Amino acid sequence: MLKVEHIGIAVNDINQSNALFSKLFNLMPYKEEVVETEQVKTSFFKVGDTKIELLEAMEENSPINTFIQKKGEGIHHIAYEVQDIEKEMNRLRSEGFQLLSEKPKKGADNKIICFLHPKSTNGVLIELCQEIK
Numbered sequence: 001m002l003k004v005e006h007i008g009i010a011v012n013d014i015n016q017s018n019a020l021f022s023k024l025f026n027l028m029p030y031k032e033e034v035v036e037t038e039q040v041k042t043s044f045f046k047v048g049d050t051k052i053e054l055l056e057a058m059e060e061n062s063p064i065n066t067f068i069q070k071k072g073e074g075i076h077h078i079a080y081e082v083q084d085i086e087k088e089m090n091r092l093r094s095e096g097f098q099l100l101s102e103k104p105k106k107g108a109d110n111k112i113i114c115f116l117h118p119k120s121t122n123g124v125l126i127e128l129c130q131e132i133k
Contacts, residue, residue: 001088005081005129006044006051006109010064011073014041014056021045021054029054035108040064042108053079053108077115079127088128089114097121104130 011017014032022028022045029043038055039062045052055076057065067076082088085104093099098117107113111129118125 001080001082001128003081004050005079005111005127006053007075008053008055008077008079008127009074010067010071010076011054011056012068014043014054017054017056018043021052025052031109033108034058035106037105038063038107040108044109051109077125077127079113079129082128082130085112085114085128085130092116092128104128106132 009017018029018032025045025047027045027047029045032041032043034041039057039059041056041058043054045054055064057063057068059065064076089099089104098120100115100117104112104114107127107129110132112132113127113129116126116128
């Protein structure tokens with residue numbers, strides 16, 4: 001893993017949260033996007049070298065909606081940048097980690113992604129992400 005790529009925060013209302021975090025960070029999101037595969041609306045802030053992703057559920061059965069129903073708004077995942085996502089998925093699988101998908105899929109911010117099940121990472125949802133070239 002190369003670095004923490006971003007921290008994902010689940011929110012009920014992305015417009016309200018964009019306004020809140022814009023005041024907090026004293027800047028506007030640099031990108032907003034819909035990710036159909038994850039049924040979410042996202043926005044991204046860049047604070048120094050750190051990116052913060054806000055995620056709002058688009059559907060009742062969205063993983064973000066399920067998360068918010070169980071735990072409320074808050075930190076949803078930590079994403080790590082990897083150089084070769086398939087190689088890293090194979091390595092982690094061989095180390096006993098449980099992946100939530102067999103193959104990487106398209107994510108937000110020009111990335112392909114894969115999540116590790118929190119049951120295999122001490123309760124933390126981990127996202128692997130690789131820049132699409």
